[in-house]
Amino acid sequence: MRHAFLLAFLVACGGSPTPTGTVCPDPDPGTLTYENFGKPFMEKYCTWCHDKAIPRSQRNGAPIYHDYDSLIGVLETPDHIDEQAGSGPKASNGFMPPGRCPSTAGGSLSVDCQQPTEEERQQLSAWIACERVRPHTF
Amino acid sequence: MRVPFWIVIASALGGLAPGAARAEHDHGGGHHHPVDTVSSFAASVGLVAARYDTEVYAGDYQGVLPALGWMRGRFGASAAVGAYRLVENGLTRYGVSDVVLSAQATLAEANGAMFGVALAISLPTGDRYGGFGMGHMMVMPAVWGSGAMGRVRLGGSVGYGRAIGGEAHHDHGSWPLVDPMNLQELTWTANASVPLGSALQAGVKMSGGVPIGDGSNRVSGGVRAIWTQGQVETAFEVQAGFAGDPFILRGLVESAVHF
Numbered sequence: 001m002r003h004a005f006l007l008a009f010l011v012a013c014g015g016s017p018t019p020t021g022t023v024c025p026d027p028d029p030g031t032l033t034y035e036n037f038g039k040p041f042m043e044k045y046c047t048w049c050h051d052k053a054i055p056r057s058q059r060n061g062a063p064i065y066h067d068y069d070s071l072i073g074v075l076e077t078p079d080h081i082d083e084q085a086g087s088g089p090k091a092s093n094g095f096m097p098p099g100r101c102p103s104t105a106g107g108s109l110s111v112d113c114q115q116p117t118e119e120e121r122q123q124l125s126a127w128i129a130c131e132r133v134r135p136h137t138f
Numbered sequence: 139m140r141v142p143f144w145i146v147i148a149s150a151l152g153g154l155a156p157g158a159a160r161a162e163h164d165h166g167g168g169h170h171h172p173v174d175t176v177s178s179f180a181a182s183v184g185l186v187a188a189r190y191d192t193e194v195y196a197g198d199y200q201g202v203l204p205a206l207g208w209m210r211g212r213f214g215a216s217a218a219v220g221a222y223r224l225v226e227n228g229l230t231r232y233g234v235s236d237v238v239l240s241a242q243a244t245l246a247e248a249n250g251a252m253f254g255v256a257l258a259i260s261l262p263t264g265d266r267y268g269g270f271g272m273g274h275m276m277v278m279p280a281v282w283g284s285g286a287m288g289r290v291r292l293g294g295s296v297g298y299g300r301a302i303g304g305e306a307h308h309d310h311g312s313w314p315l316v317d318p319m320n321l322q323e324l325t326w327t328a329n330a331s332v333p334l335g336s337a338l339q340a341g342v343k344m345s346g347g348v349p350i351g352d353g354s355n356r357v358s359g360g361v362r363a364i365w366t367q368g369q370v371e372t373a374f375e376v377q378a379g380f381a382g383d384p385f386i387l388r389g390l391v392e393s394a395v396h397f
Contacts, residue, residue: 056196061229063194
């Protein structure tokens with residue numbers, strides 16, 4: 001019975017954002033890039049709120065400076081992305097996207113958010129792990 | 139004027155706002171210490187409204203702040219919590235804050251001056267990710283004192299606050315939104331009040347926190363009036379944040395009954 005209560009408590013709490021421990025293979029396979037994975041992923045799941053063009057009062061709680069409408073924006077807070085939405089050997093984080101989303105960027109929370117599959121979350125962490133160590137010119 | 143027991147408790151708690159209690163230890167508010175040998179109690183409710191603009195969040199919040207207090211002789215204890223409606227970057231959330239438990243003792247009293255110690259502990263009942271709580275326990279010992287200078291009563295305190303256990307990252311700037319505090323800091327308060335009649339007092343108050351290690355210096359100040367009618371005391375306070383993004387402007391109304 002005590003274990004049942006503990007389990008119920010942990011489920012209710014939902015755990016906490018945890019680094020997934022994903023590392024980029026050496027050498028970098030280069031299979032997941034911003035163009036073929038990161039950009040479409042962010043546009044599908046994140047930039048409804050995490051877009052620098054959305055004013056603060058319409059971000060539905062998204063923190064300022066957490067804007068994923070560009071690669072440089074993603075690379076400003078890669079750990080947060082991994083801890084909120086990524087999946088890897090040490091954790092599977094499903095804190096983002098939230099339950100409700102706007103149907104248009106910056107709109108009110110009117111629809112259920114699309115949720116990435118477990119495979120997409122693993123790809124997200126894998127891409128972040130590699131992209132952050134790749135050379136960039138910006 | 140009878141010893142306003144409630145004001146002693148309120149002073150010990152920094153106006154009873156849970157955050158003020160844990161972070162600012164606003165002792166020595168300028169009131170005589172009751173030397174009663176029987177227990178007395180107090181119950182209060184406060185209403186708070188504020189507008190804030192931190193590093194990554196902006197918005198406003200409104201809260202209801204219930205509190206209970208007990209005092210006997212030189213010793214007192216209290217418990218306080220807040221229930222908030224919090225708007226952060228356009229998202230409205232509802233939640234409770236961290237619970238703050240506080241105990242205090244008056245160590246010395248002479249010629250209207252007092253000196254004492256206090257210990258406040260906050261429990262991580264507030265949602266850390268929603269901006270309602272620290273996400274960990276805080277322990278906050280403090281020393282406080284007060285004394286009279288003519289009609290003006292001066293008071294102040296110096297304390298230390300430290301996070302105990304839990305997750306120790308505040309990576310979104312000033313946090314929690316409803317009552318920011320550093321993971322480790324020195325806290326201070328300074329206040330002055332003057333009676334404007336048999337039932338009314340007016341005063342000013344400054345408070346803040348100086349981080350030890352990572353964090354930001356926090357300073358706020360305000361003016362307040364306390365109206366006493368029988369066993370009921372009502373305080374009105376307007377505060378402004380000067381450093382560290384605690385809030386832009388905050389208003390507080392508290393009413394307490396002591397028995």
